[in-house]
Amino acid sequence: MTVDSQTLHTDLSAIVGAEQVRAAVPADAIDGVQPQMIVEPDDEAQVAAVLRLASGAGLSVVPRGGGSKLGWGNPPRSVDLILSLRRLNQVIEHAWGDMTATVQAGCRVAELQRVLAEHGQRLALDPLWPERATIGGILATNDSGSLRARYGTLRDLVLGVTIALPDGTLARSGGKVVKNVAGYDLPKLINGAFGTLGVITEATFRLYPLPAHVRCLRFQASEVSALHRLLLRVLDSTLVLTGAQLAVASESPPVLDLRCEGIAEALDDQIAQLMQFGTGLSVAPLDPVDWHGYDSLWSEDEQELICKVSVLPSDIGALTQTIRRVAGPMQLGWELKIQALGTGMLRIAGANEQTLLAALSILRAESGQLAGSCVALHAPLAVKQKLDVWGAAPGSLPLMRRVKDRFDPQHVLNPGRFVGGM
Amino acid sequence: MHPRIISELRAIVGERGLITETEQLRTYECDGLTNFRVVPLAVALPASGEQVQAIVRICHREGIPFVARGSGTGLSGGALPVESGIVISLARLNRILDVDLPNARVVVEPGVINLQVTQQVAPHGYFYAPDPSSQSVCTIGGNVAENSGGAHCLKYGFTANHVLGLKVVLPDGEIVELGGKTLDQPGYDLMGVFVGSEGTLGIATEITLRLVKRPEVIQTLLAAFHSTDEAGAAVSEIIAAGILPAAIEMMDNLSIQAAEAAVHAGYPQCEGLLLVELDGPTAEVALSMERVTAICRSCGAWEIRLAQSDAERLVVWKGRKAAFAAMGRVSPDYIVQDGVIPRTALPRVLREIKQLSEAAGLRVANVFHAGDGNLHPLVLYDRSVPGQEHIAEELSFDIIKLCVQAGGSITGEHGVGREKQKYMSTMYAEPDLDTMQLVRCAFDPRHLANPDKLFPRPRLCAEKPGRYEPHPLEQAGIAELF
Ligand SMILES: Cc1cc2nc3c(=O)[nH]c(=O)nc-3n(C[C@H](O)[C@H](O)[C@H](O)COP(=O)(O)OP(=O)(O)OC[C@H]3O[C@@H](n4cnc5c(N)ncnc54)[C@H](O)[C@@H]3O)c2cc1C
Numbered sequence: 027m028t029v030d031s032q033t034l035h036t037d038l039s040a041i042v043g044a045e046q047v048r049a050a051v052p053a054d055a056i057d058g059v060q061p062q063m064i065v066e067p068d069d070e071a072q073v074a075a076v077l078r079l080a081s082g083a084g085l086s087v088v089p090r091g092g093g094s095k096l097g098w099g100n101p102p103r104s105v106d107l108i109l110s111l112r113r114l115n116q117v118i119e120h121a122w123g124d125m126t127a128t129v130q131a132g133c134r135v136a137e138l139q140r141v142l143a144e145h146g147q148r149l150a151l152d153p154l155w156p157e158r159a160t161i162g163g164i165l166a167t168n169d170s171g172s173l174r175a176r177y178g179t180l181r182d183l184v185l186g187v188t189i190a191l192p193d194g195t196l197a198r199s200g201g202k203v204v205k206n207v208a209g210y211d212l213p214k215l216i217n218g219a220f221g222t223l224g225v226i227t228e229a230t231f232r233l234y235p236l237p238a239h240v241r242c243l244r245f246q247a248s249e250v251s252a253l254h255r256l257l258l259r260v261l262d263s264t265l266v267l268t269g270a271q272l273a274v275a276s277e278s279p280p281v282l283d284l285r286c287e288g289i290a291e292a293l294d295d296q297i298a299q300l301m302q303f304g305t306g307l308s309v310a311p312l313d314p315v316d317w318h319g320y321d322s323l324w325s326e327d328e329q330e331l332i333c334k335v336s337v338l339p340s341d342i343g344a345l346t347q348t349i350r351r352v353a354g355p356m357q358l359g360w361e362l363k364i365q366a367l368g369t370g371m372l373r374i375a376g377a378n379e380q381t382l383l384a385a386l387s388i389l390r391a392e393s394g395q396l397a398g399s400c401v402a403l404h405a406p407l408a409v410k411q412k413l414d415v416w417g418a419a420p421g422s423l424p425l426m427r428r429v430k431d432r433f434d435p436q437h438v439l440n441p442g443r444f445v446g447g448m
Numbered sequence: 449m450h451p452r453i454i455s456e457l458r459a460i461v462g463e464r465g466l467i468t469e470t471e472q473l474r475t476y477e478c479d480g481l482t483n484f485r486v487v488p489l490a491v492a493l494p495a496s497g498e499q500v501q502a503i504v505r506i507c508h509r510e511g512i513p514f515v516a517r518g519s520g521t522g523l524s525g526g527a528l529p530v531e532s533g534i535v536i537s538l539a540r541l542n543r544i545l546d547v548d549l550p551n552a553r554v555v556v557e558p559g560v561i562n563l564q565v566t567q568q569v570a571p572h573g574y575f576y577a578p579d580p581s582s583q584s585v586c587t588i589g590g591n592v593a594e595n596s597g598g599a600h601c602l603k604y605g606f607t608a609n610h611v612l613g614l615k616v617v618l619p620d621g622e623i624v625e626l627g628g629k630t631l632d633q634p635g636y637d638l639m640g641v642f643v644g645s646e647g648t649l650g651i652a653t654e655i656t657l658r659l660v661k662r663p664e665v666i667q668t669l670l671a672a673f674h675s676t677d678e679a680g681a682a683v684s685e686i687i688a689a690g691i692l693p694a695a696i697e698m699m700d701n702l703s704i705q706a707a708e709a710a711v712h713a714g715y716p717q718c719e720g721l722l723l724v725e726l727d728g729p730t731a732e733v734a735l736s737m738e739r740v741t742a743i744c745r746s747c748g749a750w751e752i753r754l755a756q757s758d759a760e761r762l763v764v765w766k767g768r769k770a771a772f773a774a775m776g777r778v779s780p781d782y783i784v785q786d787g788v789i790p791r792t793a794l795p796r797v798l799r800e801i802k803q804l805s806e807a808a809g810l811r812v813a814n815v816f817h818a819g820d821g822n823l824h825p826l827v828l829y830d831r832s833v834p835g836q837e838h839i840a841e842e843l844s845f846d847i848i849k850l851c852v853q854a855g856g857s858i859t860g861e862h863g864v865g866r867e868k869q870k871y872m873s874t875m876y877a878e879p880d881l882d883t884m885q886l887v888r889c890a891f892d893p894r895h896l897a898n899p900d901k902l903f904p905r906p907r908l909c910a911e912k913p914g915r916y917e918p919h920p921l922e923q924a925g926i927a928e929l930f
Contacts, residue, residue: 123792197883206857210884214640235690264664292732340550422624432886445635
């Protein structure tokens, strides 16, 4: 930070207009780090200009969409400016005949879905808090829900992005068509990069039709292993599910929710087959509106950990055993929701920060044998300050740093929040 | 090359693992794009990832450029050697290392042939989904480098959607693991960037792939139309009806003639032929097929056939997959083009291709992945007629420009390689390309891995990326294209 706030205000106002620059208030703090100013550009050219200014002045910038996941990642090393994408909120084009849509980064997920639904289509993704989360935010955090069982994640859905680099370059990559191999696939690089390489201003997605009909089933058992077996059986079958989510908790019996979508008459067959696979287990139809994803794991409670976990599908049972083994003796309450492909979220509620910290460390050490990952998305600040929320650095970290240094040599964007303190 | 280096290389790969004789080197002078040919200094055939690493280390130390090579079936000159460099053939790294059916994953070496993966797991009801027409000969390493597609990508996605992890020898000889067997690994998705990077970021020595369960039933329908317009309309209506076929392929009359001459697939002689494949649970496929049939009828199909057995399906597909090679039956020479357009632009672009073809006085055959708008116009010509090759090249370029103007891409699956370097700037502005170069420079600051491919002009890594300049299309007033 090398300029005084008056100069900064003047300079930013010159780009976006005085009414779109304001001093930050305590509620704008990120993990206790207080920014100086909030700036709200109107378009991508202004985003680029703000970044160029920030780079020139040596300021650190945190891009903000709906602000729903600003607490994810490590605490930032510093934050001078919050760059809000709020005003870049338009659905630029819904090419429904081509099943693609181009949308600005600040558009809320739910708003995009409403527009797409007018032509019976959707972004086939069910991320957290669609009414609050923006397109830029879900891309930066690579958020996903249960639909990934059939449609994959954003890396499979994004066709093109426009990003503003810290030096003010605006770069487009990918395209608007579903098939394109011209040049490097930068949309994949940007997806999940936590806004540390560039600020996403616009993205194009491939779309899918809204399902004609949806049917869900809920299986219950006293043992996780029975449900895990059923899950693997379903994965090994020719059935095509659009959701398969196992929920296991310290206090309640495990359940497995399964969802099929398609033509009504054809779904009867699939449901019958699922029932047959689960013979002996207690089963009931589940109203699709009662399908709850990860949202239900999140509360306002500060004294808890929420981790994103990923293991092999065949290790899901072992993961739940590990959690039980770690959490039990420490008397921690927990709940895990995990998708068939092995990605899930785990909530651990603890008496105090020390126990949470201990629980996470042991869990990571033990689940290390499962060759997966365990990222702490939410944790009390005191916990976040004592460990890297991302876990052990991957072997490719030096290469990742080289990429980071090329895109953002001065570490302007989100400094410290990403893997390895990038 | 210095004899010292030759003997060093020989010490790594053994006597039979190194080729230096000019006559033998000629086998490697080109890939499937045969009008570009360069003889390399040497070809090394390592038999393990460690050997690949040792070779790359020497290249890095000596500043020798290297080009990785799978089966050499690439159609954009990606595996074209460098005169002052060596070719590293992955043909001997051809083992399937691990098959993990409960998790639907396999780990393979890069030289494994695409079809072998499916053959290995088929008895258990699985398959490897990306199916380029060249799948019986091309390698998984080549597929990864090109992000290859195939007819069934409409439903199943491209290579990029099926690679979970990579072990890569970087251009400085370091080995990194990108991605892995579990999903969503923390950090940048460098694996996602490596796929489709055409050998410019390093050499993949181990690849973890996702397998797909074979669907309960597969049905293939052939529908004959009076025009490609009619067939195109049917494609749009099928998609609009919310049906996602496993594949929708279209062939025009010239392609049908060629395919018939080559493999006798028994196609109806028509102006526009659609091949629609549905797969999935039995009841759903049956119901959807009824709708597809009705849509084709209402769009003017005068003959509709449903392949009744696996054998019939195979013949139908054989004709389609042989379409490129079959062109040899109707023309002495031809250029295989690969462009993408938004599907809704299909009728218009096909008409414009026809006009261009008439103006140039050369025939263009169209065979393409209609479901995702990936065109493969084949420009037919005769090299022995003076000037005709040049006209054909111009025509082929004009077709690509049409695709870009329609909001599409210069390549949907064959890659940029050497062939389309100069087209890159029709699709991307300088800042876009500069930004891609940032990745290149992070992986390979000395540009040793497959240099002088993909990008329109060489660029030193020390150069700073430029400021924003209006996109060429923006300047031309077609701003909203990207
Ligand atoms: C008749 C025919 C039909 C075809 N049909 C299709 C089709 O339907 N869809 C499609 O997408 N393509 C198709 N192709 C193109 C081609 O088969 C694919 O691009 C294929 O993936 C190339 O594989 P290969 O092993 O031959 O690679 P090569 O041609 O040897 O190499 C291709 C590129 O990959 C790089 N490379 C190779 N191995 C590695 C490695 N281990 N690590 C890093 N880089 C590496 C090379 O340097 C080069 O740049 C077709 C080609 C032919 C001849």
